Structure formats: C-alpha cells, structure tokens
Amino acid sequence: MTTQKPRTGRRGDALSKERIVRAAVETLDAGGEDALTFRVLANRLSTGPGAIYNHVANKNELLRAATDEVIAHVTTGAVTGPEPGEAIRAIMLGVFDAIHAHPWVGAQLSREPWQTAMLQIFESAGRQLTALGVPEQAQFDAASALVNYVLGVAGQSAAGARALPGETDRSAFLETVAAQWTTQYDAADYPFVHQVAAQLAGHDDRKQFLAGIDLILAGISTLR
Amino acid sequence: MTTQKPRTGRRGDALSKERIVRAAVETLDAGGEDALTFRVLANRLSTGPGAIYNHVANKNELLRAATDEVIAHVTTGAVTGPEPGEAIRAIMLGVFDAIHAHPWVGAQLSREPWQTAMLQIFESAGRQLTALGVPEQAQFDAASALVNYVLGVAGQSAAGARALPGETDRSAFLETVAAQWTTQYDAADYPFVHQVAAQLAGHDDRKQFLAGIDLILAGISTLR
C-alpha cells in the first residue's frame, strides 16, 4: 500500500525510453549498426524484446532518438562564435568528430536526413550564413550545399566502418583501399584514381573534410 | 547427343548474371529498395532462390552490379566537353538524373561509395580538374568535395523515395515536409528552418543541385 509508484524495479532501474536509448547507443558504439537488435537490447536490459515496445514505437524511432542524443551535444556546444565563417567550420567539425566517434550516426543521418539532428545542423549553419551577409534567396542553396556535403562524408564514414568493423588502424585501411584501386583498375583507364591512390596513405580525413568546407565557403563568399 | 551446349532453356533464356541483374534493376525500379528479395527475384525468373547463387555471390554483389549498370551509361556518355567546368556540371547532372530516375541507386551509392560506379564519377571529375588548372595536391580535395556533395544528395534522394514509395507529386511532398517543419519546430528556436520552409513549395531540386555544384566550382576556381 505504501509503494504507490515504485520508481526502481527489483534489480536496477525501471525500464524507460532514456534507459533504452542509452543502452542502444552503447550497443551501437560497441558493435556497430548490425549489433543493435531488440533481442540483444532486451538481454542487456534484462527484459523481453516485447517490453521495449512499451516505450519506443519501433526500431527506426530508436535509431532516430539515439542519433539525436549524440548530435544534440554538437550543436548546443558551438553556438558562440566570433566570425561566422569560423563558426560554420566549428559546427561542421563538431559533426565530423561525432560521426567519427560513432560511425553508425553517419549511416543514420544519411538514411534519414530530415530528422531533428540534421535540422539542427541546418539551422545552425543557416543562421551563420545570414551573419555572413549571404542574400536571403541564396541562403537556402548555400545551407543545402553544406548539409549535403556533410551527409556525403557521413555516409562514407559509415561505409568505412562497415568495411572494417573492429579496426582502428586508419592508415592501414587506406593502404588496402589504395592497393585495391591500383590493382583492380587500369592506370590507362583511371589515371586520376591512380594519381590519388599514391596520396591516399599519408592522408588526413579531418583535414580533407575541412578543405571541402573551405571550398564551399569560398564559393559562398562569391555570392555576397 | 546433338545438344552439347543448350544456350536457351525450355522456356525463355537460360539463367545468367546479365538476366539476373536486369531483373533486379526492373524490380528495384518498380518497387524500390525493399522490393528486391531473392524470393521475388527467383519467382520473376521462374526458378528457385538458390539458383541465383550460382551466378551472384550475394545480395551486396547484386546491388553493386545493378548500380554499376545504371551509372555506366552516365559517365561514358558525357566524355566530350569543351569547357572543363561545363563538363563537370554535365557529369554531375547526369548522376543526379540517374539517381532521380532510380532512387535506389542513391541509397546504394551512399552505402558503398567506393564501388566502381562512384570511382568512375571520381575519375571523370578528377580529369576535368586537371584541365581546369587546379594544382595537383589540391585536386584530391576538390574531387572529394564534389563526390561527397553528390553522395549527400544521393542519400537524400533515396530517403525521399523511402518516405513516399509510390508518389510522383513532388511539390505535394515538399509541402508536407514544410508543414511538418513549421508545426514540429518552434519559430523562435528554428528561425532559419521556418524561413526556408516558406521557399520549399516552389522549389526545384535539380536547380538547387546545380547551384551547389556551382558553389563548389566557384570555390575551386579560387585554388588556381
């Protein structure tokens, strides 16, 4: 009679959307996209797979919530910025770093681009464009270009993680890619691919990501 | 005894990778990504699901082959171009149109960016950059920016097709998206999103895609 609202279960806490999402993020971080199943999630939460549906509509909603949680930290952190171009760089780098830390986020962002996470990025970028002095009717195109670029990088990051699930040695991976390119594609038919393959080994993803952002920003400064 | 190598089966042609890939493309075009199953494919080819594995290693290889077939038409077509900037625009528009005609191609490209299809686009773009006079060490970054942008657009196109599988009325879809944005996100927190939502209805995807390409090209011309 005294226990009207038992906030904690017998063992550990009661099931809740927060706990489920947190467990999902941990599972995804540990084992990648394919590791997340309702059965292993239920097991980790010591319950049955059906119980999860009391707090989450389906797997898509769960993935959406997990992605939003990771990205929310990025956009809220980098609000203050003196120069608008620098602010855009900071936001985009934040997204890049989040995706590199959680490659499944990249896959989810490119699968469902218009979920809250991406809209927040779109909003933050758009505001800075106004500050940059980009004409209003060009702002949409400029923000879209930035977002599309980030989505492309996000997808590639996820693909890389899928290709080598547990690996950490990035340069070894790039060497494998370069070797595949030079082996499978003829130098006569693919001269540019061969030229780039040589540069691939000593190659910094993060720096190249920023170079792309700067290229788009340089193009945007043309619009003023 | 006379029939040493029966090239044709009793009904229709014998099973072959070509026939399987063609049937896969048709199935994907008709029903989208989820419509392709080995069971429906086998049914369409009047055989059992196991037979397909005699010609194709697995579903990933099949999707890869289907994508390559669609994209091959694009890059081989637009080789001749007078001005390199115009040539890049033509290649990228070709990819855009192919993705719009077959949205599942967009999904596959962003899932496996470094398959033959994307490498061909990368190669074509890279060659034109040389012609544009972009310094060699900057060519990799410039080509990557273009390819990442296209991949982002590809993923979004696929996501749109997933959201409304059979629909053709594009502007009706955009109005739904705009309505969702303005309803679910507060104007005070998302001013830019609200501003853009108003422009969304009378909005041309293809034109915006080109605007993004032009933005990147403008940035690239800075590098010379």
Next chain:
DNA sequence: ACCTGAACACCGTTCAAGT
C-alpha cells in the same frame, strides 16, 4: 555444371497471458 526447394539461423514485431 546447374537447378530445386526445403531447411537453417536469424530478423522486427505482435499479442495472449501474466503481474
């Protein structure tokens, strides 16, 4: 050498039965 199709090992999701 290729095809057949039942069977295996999984999924996400549902739902009667419990508490």
Next chain:
DNA sequence: ACCTGAACACCGTTCAAGT
C-alpha cells in the same frame, strides 16, 4: 500499466538431392 516470451511473417543463405 507494464512486462513476459512464445509465435508470426518475413529475411539471406545453405545444401542435399535431383537433372
């Protein structure tokens, strides 16, 4: 109101058995 866990309707893939 929430949890339990067997069951359903699917997947991709395998493999003994046929031809």
